[in-house]
Amino acid sequence: MAQFQKILALDTALNDCSAAVYDEGKVFSESVAMMQGHAEHLIPMAERALKKSGVDYADIEAVAVTAGPGAFTGLRIGLSAARAIGLALGVPVYGITTTQILALQAVRENAEPVMVVLDTKRSDYYVQSFDAGGKPLSDASVMNGEAIKADGFVLIGDGVERLTGEKSAITAIDAALMAELLATKPELFNLGAAPAYLRGADVTESKRQNRIFEGAQGLK
Amino acid sequence: MNVLGIETSCDETAAAIVTGEGKILSSLVLSQIKEHKSFGGVVPEIAARSHLDHLHTLIRAALDDAKLSFDDINAVAATCGPGLIGGVLVGMMAGKAIASARKIPFIAVNHLEGHALTPRLTDRLDFPYLLLLISGGHTQILVAEGVGQYKRWGTTLDDAAGECFDKSAKLMGLPYPGGPQVEKLAALCKNPESAVRRFDLPRPMLGRKELDFSFSGLKTAIRNAVESLPEGTLKQDDVADICHALQAAMSETLADRCARALEKFIQTYRPKNPALVVSGGVAANMAIRKELEKTATKQNAKLYAPPLNLCADNAAMIAWAGIERLNKGMTDPLDFRARPRWPLDPSAEPRHGAGVKA
Numbered sequence: 001m002a003q004f005q006k007i008l009a010l011d012t013a014l015n016d017c018s019a020a021v022y023d024e025g026k027v028f029s030e031s032v033a034m035m036q037g038h039a040e041h042l043i044p045m046a047e048r049a050l051k052k053s054g055v056d057y058a059d060i061e062a063v064a065v066t067a068g069p070g071a072f073t074g075l076r077i078g079l080s081a082a083r084a085i086g087l088a089l090g091v092p093v094y095g096i097t098t099t100q101i102l103a104l105q106a107v108r109e110n111a112e113p114v115m116v117v118l119d120t121k122r123s124d125y126y127v128q129s130f131d132a133g134g135k136p137l138s139d140a141s142v143m144n145g146e147a148i149k150a151d152g153f154v155l156i157g158d159g160v161e162r163l164t165g166e167k168s169a170i171t172a173i174d175a176a177l178m179a180e181l182l183a184t185k186p187e188l189f190n191l192g193a194a195p196a197y198l199r200g201a202d203v204t205e206s207k208r209q210n211r212i213f214e215g216a217q218g219l220k
Numbered sequence: 221m222n223v224l225g226i227e228t229s230c231d232e233t234a235a236a237i238v239t240g241e242g243k244i245l246s247s248l249v250l251s252q253i254k255e256h257k258s259f260g261g262v263v264p265e266i267a268a269r270s271h272l273d274h275l276h277t278l279i280r281a282a283l284d285d286a287k288l289s290f291d292d293i294n295a296v297a298a299t300c301g302p303g304l305i306g307g308v309l310v311g312m313m314a315g316k317a318i319a320s321a322r323k324i325p326f327i328a329v330n331h332l333e334g335h336a337l338t339p340r341l342t343d344r345l346d347f348p349y350l351l352l353l354i355s356g357g358h359t360q361i362l363v364a365e366g367v368g369q370y371k372r373w374g375t376t377l378d379d380a381a382g383e384c385f386d387k388s389a390k391l392m393g394l395p396y397p398g399g400p401q402v403e404k405l406a407a408l409c410k411n412p413e414s415a416v417r418r419f420d421l422p423r424p425m426l427g428r429k430e431l432d433f434s435f436s437g438l439k440t441a442i443r444n445a446v447e448s449l450p451e452g453t454l455k456q457d458d459v460a461d462i463c464h465a466l467q468a469a470m471s472e473t474l475a476d477r478c479a480r481a482l483e484k485f486i487q488t489y490r491p492k493n494p495a496l497v498v499s500g501g502v503a504a505n506m507a508i509r510k511e512l513e514k515t516a517t518k519q520n521a522k523l524y525a526p527p528l529n530l531c532a533d534n535a536a537m538i539a540w541a542g543i544e545r546l547n548k549g550m551t552d553p554l555d556f557r558a559r560p561r562w563p564l565d566p567s568a569e570p571r572h573g574a575g576v577k578a
Contacts (some may be wrong), residue, residue: 039309043316043554057321072265073306075344076272081311083276084317195272201265211446213393213454 004062004186006055008085009179010046012038012078013070013098014118015158018175019046021053021060022183028053029176038077046081047093060089064182064189066173067095068196069118069126069140074112079193094182095193099140099157101178103130106170108177113137115153117160125159126198142198221294222286224279224318225539228271228311229303229331231255231262231358234535235275235282237293242341245286247536249531250274257396261386268306275314290322295551300328301559303357307466308558316554327391327542330553332564334537335499336364339524341540342379345495349524350485352478352512355500355533356382356397356537359433361481362564363489364497367544372565373481374431381470382502385434388442388466389506392459402463403505409464410457419445419465423473431481438469481514486519494521503531 007022017038028032030045030052050057058071065082068075079095085212086093106114111132118126120142127148128140159170182189221240228234236247252270256262283289298315301308312328319326335353339345351362359381361374380386382399389398394405409415421441432454442462449458478496486494496516502508509525516523530537545551 018437037557039313040557041554042313043320047320047554057323073309074270075304075311076268076310079565080272080275080313081317084279084314085321087276087280088318088321195269197269203259203263203264203266210391211393211449211454213456213459215456215459216393216395 004183006059006061007064007179007182008046008050008060009064009175009177009182010042010078010082011066011173011175012042013066013068013075014171014173016172017041017045019049020175020179021049021055022179023053023055026053027176027180028055030178031172031175033172038074042077042081057089060091062091063093063176064180065095065193066098066101066178067190067193069099069198070098071121072197075195079195082193092191093193094186094189094191096178096181096189097140097196098173099126099128100136100188101173101203102156102170103128104134105174105177106154107132107134110154112154113152115148115150115155117148117155117157117163119159121164125163129153140196140198181212221543222288222292223297223539223542224282224293225535225537226275226279226296226298226311226315227331227334227533227535227538228275229299229301230307230309230533231267232533233271233278234533235278236535236539236550237282237286237288238341238536238539238543241559242540242543244536245288246282247350247534248278248282248285249529249534253397260390260396262304263307264304264306266303268310268539271307271310275310279314290318292322293322293542295319295325295327295542295546297327297329297538299331299334299538300556300564301330303331303560305558305560308560312556312558316556320554325546325551326554326556327543327545327550328560329538329541330433330554331538332358332562332565333368334541336362336370336564337367337541337544338526338530338537339495339497340544342530343524345497345524345540348489348491349495349497350481352474352496352498353500354381354474354498354502356380356386356399358500361431361477363485367548368550370564372563372568373484374433376433376435378434379439381433381435381474381499384439384470385466385502387439391443391446392462393454399502399505402466403507405460405463406467406507408456408462412464415461415464416468419462419536421445421465421469423469423476426473426476429480431477433473433477433563435512438466442466467505467507471508475511475515478512479518482515482519482521486521494519495522495524499531500524501532504528577578
């Protein structure tokens with residue numbers, strides 16, 4: 001994989017809106033905590049991060065973005081913007097999971113196995129466990145609180161408070177780390193940035209029984 | 221000048237490139253009908269996912285189709301409402317991102333203005349003109365006075381015209397989307413005159429002075445008509461009769477409202493060449509067009525109906541609305557907030573019960 005020296009990173013998947021620019025070892029970032037408003041703030045924040053860094057869009061070699069799990073609408077905001085910037089600049093776009101970034105943020109401070117627990121805004125959680133080096137020990141999945149076996153793990157993420165009553169110190173994605181990781185550990189990313197929804201669109205087929213029309217099969 | 225248009229507000233993903241002179245260099249539309257069919261209607265989350273899956277490749281394809289690169293694109297126009305917000309956000313973000321990365325102007329387009337300005341793209345129509353906007357989500361009578369200037373004279377109080385077609389079709393066991401199916405089946409009606417006697421459907425609001433619409437009663441009447449048929453599978457002749465009766469009731473209702481609106485329009489604006497424009501997905505229905513044509517001719521007005529591919533949702537109309545706004549110096553900042561509800565005439569009073577369709 002190519003070594004990228006100038007990278008733009010975007011995150012809108014959880015409860016922050018962030019943009020960061022990696023420029024040959026130095027990182028410049030912008031981040032604001034917000035529950036909504038990502039679609040308004042993201043692009044101006046990317047422009048501010050670029051301005052701070054002195055890097056022009058034309059010099060960007062790759063775009064990094066969080067692909068989920070997270071809020072469906074939020075992650076699509078970042079993914080659509082990242083893919084469009086990649087398209088407009090003719091550069092590749094790479095996705096990374098929110099759980100992977102948060103795990104690396106945690107082990108960077110404290111080299112212990114971690115379990116990332118994210119709030120799904122429903123009754124369950126997005127969960128993934130990692131070893132002390134930040135390597136995944138399981139796939140990210142949707143779990144009910146009772147099913148989460150947290151022994152031996154440090155719990156992090158915005159779902160920890162609802163699960164245990166105690167706040168986690170690490171809940172916000174560090175876009176600066178994401179930008180740096182694409183330069184230093186590109187193998188953590190997926191090219192094309194496929195969304196990681198972790199669940200279906202949650203719809204049921206219409207149950208209402210309407211009359212059947214004999215010729216309906218022939219209609220297109 | 222070349223403008224890229226992006227449309228993702230309902231169940232079509234679309235990208236187009238239009239020149240400042242109104243030449244459509246490319247207009248690509250990807251319908252999601254198949255993805256929503258088994259649910260009998262558009263599922264917002266499925267629609268939003270599908271827009272994200274396809275939009276960016278479609279923009280690339282539109283450029284290739286027009287034999288252009290991003291260097292040749294001078295502005296980006298994206299639908300920023302009204303519509304299903306999850307999908308709107310996908311298109312709006314792509315538009316903003318391209319505008320930012322290429323350092324070109326961004327235009328936040330009201331989807332309805334895209335429909336409203338289409339006759340200026342296709343027929344170079346001058347303002348003012350009377351506009352009947354009929355689609356799955358909207359049924360409105362508006363006067364287009366200028367770019368960004370509209371007077372709403374009438375709107376539906378409940379279902380939209382296309383919604384009435386779709387829901388009625390569903391009751392008859394016809395696949396989604398039902399509007400085109402109703403038209404196909406109506407064409408198979410063997411005796412139209414007896415069909416309208418056999419199924420005596422209401423003409424909602426007919427003869428009323430106000431220019432509003434109401435279609436939920438018509439839908440209920442269709443339900444009763446379907447229930448009145450013999451048990452078991454529905455026979456084609458019966459369904460064709462109901463479809464014809466429905467189409468006739470819809471056409472007459474729309475024509476009645478338009479006749480009154482046209483009269484008011486001519487009195488109020490005294491236009492040299494009065495024009496009635498019909499646009500939106502339901503404007504593809506030929507029986508409705510024919511009825512509106514008669515209505516216009518009676519008052520020495522001319523009916524303008526865009527070609528079918530520009531009646532239904534598309535991105536060429538969004539690019540064109542972008543061009544019209546750009547020509548007036550109307551561009552938008554990159555922190556623009558998408559609007560799930562976005563009336564063309566903000567001064568018009570919301571109608572009770574009309575919800576987002578007003």
